Structures are given as structure tokens and as C-alpha cells.
Amino acid sequence: MRRPMVAGNWKMHGTRASVAELIKGLSNLALPSGIEVVVFPPSLYINQVIEGVEGKRIAVGAQDSAIESAQGALTGEIAPSQLVDAGCEFVLIGHSERRQLLGESDEVLNRKFAAAQATGLQPILCIGETLAEREAGKTLEVVGRQLRSITEAFGVAAFANAVIAYEPVWAIGTGLTATPQQAQDVHKAIREQLAAENSEIAQGVRLLYGGSVKAANAAELFGMPDIDGGLIGGASLNADEFGAICRAAGN
Ligand code: PGA
Numbered sequence: 001m002r003r004p005m006v007a008g009n010w011k012m013h014g015t016r017a018s019v020a021e022l023i024k025g026l027s028n029l030a031l032p033s034g035i036e037v038v039v040f041p042p043s044l045y046i047n048q049v050i051e052g053v054e055g056k057r058i059a060v061g062a063q064d065s066a067i068e069s070a071q072g073a074l075t076g077e078i079a080p081s082q083l084v085d086a087g088c089e090f091v092l093i094g095h096s097e098r099r100q101l102l103g104e105s106d107e108v109l110n111r112k113f114a115a116a117q118a119t120g121l122q123p124i125l126c127i128g129e130t131l132a133e134r135e136a137g138k139t140l141e142v143v144g145r146q147l148r149s150i151t152e153a154f155g156v157a158a159f160a161n162a163v164i165a166y167e168p169v170w171a172i173g174t175g176l177t178a179t180p181q182q183a184q185d186v187h188k189a190i191r192e193q194l195a196a197e198n199s200e201i202a203q204g205v206r207l208l209y210g211g212s213v214k215a216a217n218a219a220e221l222f223g224m225p226d227i228d229g230g231l232i233g234g235a236s237l238n239a240d241e242f243g244a245i246c247r248a249a250g251n
Helices: 016-027 043-052 080-086 096-101 106-118 131-135 139-154 156-161 180-195 199-204 215-222 239-250
Strands: 005-009 036-040 059-062 090-093 122-127 163-166 207-210 229-232
Touching (some): 005 163, 005 207, 016 043, 036 090, 043 059, 043 080, 080 106, 090 106, 106 156, 122 139, 139 156, 156 199, 215 229, 215 239
Parallel strands (some): 005 036, 036 059, 059 090
């Protein structure tokens, strides 16, 4: 049985004051027991959030981490070992905003993925196609290639300790959501690609959907057989909305 996960990606949002408000809202949520909840604040606020949600069933992760696992001379970066020291359990790897706007290549992402795992952080690998790629009928090819980048470098066993988030780029922050069937089709293909190498790992890995998930569409998406939860952007900045999405995952 895969334990559903709801992950909130706060992106580059927040101030100390608004983060305090959000922590207060999250702390008051009655979260369903069978699911895992993780939030990803901007690095600057990770300590504040870890202290603020202490004792609650909410884990904390980072939105990015360095290509080397240990601390060292790498200006501006945060080492996975430092994130573990702060109390983080997860890290997002390869969000489309970083792939597209910051030019992060599969090669760089592979290094980040491996560095994170080496310290015990669980990577959430984000993959997904652009609108042009979908319209050209290349969705499965693109997603398959992004996934293969990891399996070819580290073997399919890398996904025994990682999560995958399918996030169609055209659905992120646009209000356009993949239909439950569109998302399920890609999730099924991802699981089949992994199963061709190791069916146990394929059956165990959690596949999250991301892209304009809201309380209003979450239940339908999470009801699909290969969708094990969501990676939530905009809607994760509102504690009540996020709580409603968590309840949808718990049902
Ligand atoms: P969104 O973002 O929910 O605002 O579309 C999802 C994401 O980028 O992870």
C-alpha cells in the first residue's frame, strides 16, 4: 500500500510575518492520519517552519539543494547535509521553473538527486512536458526521458527512496489542470516504465500529480489508481485550502 502524500510548494512566497500566519493555520488543521504531509518553504524560512510545526504531523523539505552533499566552498548553495541538520526530510529536484528559467539540465539534476539521497534526504523528482510537447504528441517521450536520466545513472533502485511528481508545465500556476484521465495515463506510463526494470519498486513508489490542484479538483485526481497525492503550489499558501486537499487525499 502506498501512503498518499500531499506536498505544499510555497515557491518564492512569504515574509516572516506571513509564514507565521501560515504556520498558525497549518497547526490548527485536523489532518487525516493515513497520509504524509510535507511543506517546502523558501530556504530562509525553513528553520521558522520546523520550529513552528514541531509536534504536528507535518514534515518540512527544501525546494532545492546543492550538487554536493557535504558542506564546502560553494557560494550561495545549501548542502543536503545542512538541510538534514536543520531537520528537513525531503527536497524538490527538477521543478520545471528551475529546469526552464534557471536552465537546470538533467546532468545537474542527477548530481543534486544523488547528493540528496547520499545524506538521507528523499528527493521528489519533478518531471513534465510543456504545452508544445503535449501538442506534438511527445508527452510520454519527454517524461520517459526525464525519468530515464535517473534510472540510467543510478538504477531503478534509486526510486526505493524517492517520490516522483508529474507536473505538466502547462498546468502549473495557470489554472489549467490535467484531467484526471490525462494525469492517470501519464502516471500509469511512468509506473510501467519503472516496472519494466523492477515491479516491486514501481508498485511502491509514490507518484504525485502537480499543476493547479485545488480543493475543488483534488478528490477526483487522487481517486485515480496511479495518483498517490499531489504537489501543490498556489493552493498550499492558504492553510484551509491546503487542509481540504489533505482531507481529499485521506479519503
Ligand atoms: P500550482 O503549482 O499548484 O500553483 O499550479 C504546482 C507546482 O509548481 O508545484
